Amino acid sequence: MDIGIIEGFFFKLREGDIFYAKGVTHPLGSVVSFPKYVVDVNGDRVDRNGMRYKKISSINEEYNYATSIYTKYIKHDEFFCRSIVLVPTTDIAKIYNPVKKAEELIELSTSDATLTDVKDMVVDIIDSTGVKAIGVSGSVLVELHRADSDIDIVIYGRNNGFRVYSYLKEVVDRDHRYRRYTKETLKQLYLRRAIETPITFDQMLYQESRRLLEGFFKNREYFIRLVKYPWEEPQYGTYRCKKLGKALLKLRIVDSKDSIYTPCRYRVEIVEHDYGVKVDNVTEVYSLRGRFNEIATEDDIVEAYGTIELVETINGRTHHRLYLGDENDYMVVIQR
Numbered sequence: 001m002d003i004g005i006i007e008g009f010f011f012k013l014r015e016g017d018i019f020y021a022k023g024v025t026h027p028l029g030s031v032v033s034f035p036k037y038v039v040d041v042n043g044d045r046v047d048r049n050g051m052r053y054k055k056i057s058s059i060n061e062e063y064n065y066a067t068s069i070y071t072k073y074i075k076h077d078e079f080f081c082r083s084i085v086l087v088p089t090t091d092i093a094k095i096y097n098p099v100k101k102a103e104e105l106i107e108l109s110t111s112d113a114t115l116t117d118v119k120d121m122v123v124d125i126i127d128s129t130g131v132k133a134i135g136v137s138g139s140v141l142v143e144l145h146r147a148d149s150d151i152d153i154v155i156y157g158r159n160n161g162f163r164v165y166s167y168l169k170e171v172v173d174r175d176h177r178y179r180r181y182t183k184e185t186l187k188q189l190y191l192r193r194a195i196e197t198p199i200t201f202d203q204m205l206y207q208e209s210r211r212l213l214e215g216f217f218k219n220r221e222y223f224i225r226l227v228k229y230p231w232e233e234p235q236y237g238t239y240r241c242k243k244l245g246k247a248l249l250k251l252r253i254v255d256s257k258d259s260i261y262t263p264c265r266y267r268v269e270i271v272e273h274d275y276g277v278k279v280d281n282v283t284e285v286y287s288l289r290g291r292f293n294e295i296a297t298e299d300d301i302v303e304a305y306g307t308i309e310l311v312e313t314i315n316g317r318t319h320h321r322l323y324l325g326d327e328n329d330y331m332v333v334i335q336r
Contacts, residue, residue, distance in 0.1 A: 005031045005089070007227045007262055008137045008154035010096040015039070016051060017069075018096075018142050019087060023263060023288050024230045025079075027237075030086045034062040035070075037144055045144040053144055058196055059289075060327055078240035081309050081323070096142050098135025098154055105136060114140065114220070118151050121217045124177075125153070129167045131160045137225075151222035158261070161226030165260050168212040168224075179216045181208040189221075193291060196327045203332045211294045213260065225262045225290055233263070237314070241321075244308040247276030249322065250334070251285065253300045263288045268322075271301055277308045284321040285331065292324050292331060301335035 005011060006024040011031070013019065018037040026032050037045060040054035047053065056062045066085045067074055075086045105119045106126075118140055126132060138152030139145040155161045172178045181189065183205060190204050199207075208214070214223045255267035266285040285292075285304060296302050306324040324331060 003156060003229060005092075005095060006230060007225060008098040008135050008156075010036070010137070010142050011087075011092045012094040012096075012142075013087070013091055014093045018053070018144075019085075020137075024227060024233050025236050027077075027079075027086065029090075030088050031092075032080065032084050033087050034059065034085055035065050036062065037139075037142060038065065045139070045146070047143060055139075055144075057192075059325075060196070078242075079236055081241035081243055098137045098141055099133065099156070101136045101141045102134050105140075114145050114147060114149050117218055117220045118153075121151055121153065121222060125155075125164060125167065128171075129163045131155060131163050133157050133160045134164075151217055151220055153222065154225045154227055156227055156229060158228045158232050161228070161261060164224070165212065165226060172212050172215060177218050180211065181205075181215055185216065197291060197330050198328055199330050199332055206333070207295055210297075213290070213293055223290065226260050227262050239311050239313040241309045241311045244279065244310055244320075245277035246305070247278070247308045247322070248274040248303070248305045249282065250274065251282070251302050251304055251322075253296045253298055253302065256297045259292075259294055259296070262290055262293065264290075264293045266296065268302075274303075279308055279310075279320045282308065282320045282322050284319065285324060286321045287324040289325045295331050296333050297336075299336075300333050302331050303334050304331040305329055306331075 005021050007021055009021045010018055016039040017035050019033040020036045022032050022034060035056060037053040037055055041052055043052040043054035045053040056065055073085050073087050074083055076083045102122050106123060118136055122134060125134060133156040135154040137154050139149045155164045173180055186205055186208055190201050249270060250272040251268040252271050253266055254269055258265040264287050268285055270282055304322055306322045306329045309321050309323050311321055312318045
């Protein structure tokens with residue numbers, strides 16, 4: 001099954017820099033993407049050919065690097081409602097396929113502790129759920145992992161994702177291999193996330209106490225993305241959107257069933273407008289970033305700061321959504 005270059009896939013340009021695909025909806029012949037591992041003579045990651053790479057940590061740094069080095073790839077797009085990094089597939093020298101990587105790891109005999117842990121988790125998920133549309137992403141996929149690298153797994157297909165999520169409900173904190181973050185183990189993750197997402201440690205601790213898609217497998221951090229197939233998401237060009245500006249809102253969660261997927265969505269209704277752009281209604285919270293998965297469930301009241309966007313479909317219907325994903329955007333539960 002050819003699903004194209006979508007979330008979870010990485011690719012290398014002829015210049016050597018390695019990008020990751022973002023989302024599952026892309027214009028024909030191009031990939032919405034960001035640089036993650038860039039060639040650097042002082043980099044601490046070395047590939048099998050001796051090429052040194054540096055990892056770019058934050059999405060702001062990724063975008064800034066792209067705008068400074070790859071100006072030709074920066075496009076303003078009405079479907080995505082912003083300037084994006086759009087790489088033509090003709091400029092791609094190598095594609096890293098996460099599903100093929102998982103298949104390779106299953107057959108691999110290795111003494112590498114990182115690869116062993118990743119393999120063990122992949123095999124456990126397949127054996128326990130029957131889901132085979134599973135991929136291994138991140139540094140392991142591009143063979144730039146280290147001894148402290150985490151486990152980055154992606155599950156493709158709506159139904160497959162739901163099956164894996166249901167399995168995690170059964171095993172997290174019940175099976176000794178799968179554990180949520182604790183107050184002690186959360187500290188490093190909080191320091192990494194707080195740079196872009198300004199919530200308190202206690203707020204993040206509460207969020208992680210409800211989450212299943214990230215935590216620890218054995219003694220290694222894991223992050224799982226549940227990604228719908230491209231045909232299960234709105235197709236490119238079926239709507240256009242316009243940024244109206246920032247706003248802080250209190251919202252009631254009406255439906256959270258799609259909050260486990262990437263992109264994630266919450267159906268909402270406005271409880272209170274605190275400040276910023278004011279519109280009559282916001283019906284959706286939307287994000288491409290995994291850190292906003294699983295934050296809230298039905299009837300929770302949340303405080304959310306992001307960008308109000310006007311979405312207009314090709315048949316003329318409109319609605320407003322709150323986009324989360326830029327620096328300083330956040331969402332926290334304030335009443336449950």
